[in-house]
Amino acid sequence: MPPVTKTIQHADTDVFAAIAHPVRRKLLDMLAVHEHSVKDLAEPFDLSRPAISQHLRILLDVxxxxxxxxxxxxxYQLHAEHLSEVSHWVQQYERFWHKRLDALGKYLEEQE
Incomplete structure (x- = not known):
């Protein structure tokens, strides 16, 4: 079986593809503060409301x-619990960050 290739057409079924676009991440950041209308969400962008609506449609679909x-x-309101898949994926790499931070801490202590 050939590998599945993710494209923008698959963003509606994949949280990772949905959050890959910087506009959609910014929309999520805005919605994390409080709910917004499309007009409010479109304001900080140099994009049309229909373009913002397309990004919102992808976020809705996932x-x-x-x-x-x-x-x-x-x-629109945020449902951050659906980011749990992303959180679980990132958590498996946290041990690498902790090891590096511990090593940095030891190095800095030795330099004092």
Whole structure:
């Protein structure tokens, strides 16, 4: 069986692909503070609202955000628990960081 290649078309099924784009990471950062409308989310970017909506659609598809209507606005909320797959993946590498930090600490102590 040939290896599966992840493309932007697969971003809607893969949390890692969804967070790979810097605009989507910034959107998640903004939503981590509080919920926003598309208008508010689009403001800091030099992108159209439809472009922001496309990024939000990918985040919706992987479950990282939810959407609801409030009057005429679509509002978005973060669902950070869906980042657990990313967290588990990163945790397996933390032991390498701890070893290097411990070694750095020992080196700095020896230099004093």
């Amino acid at each position: 479950g990282l955000v939810s959407e609801y209507r409030q009057g005429r606005e679509h509002r």
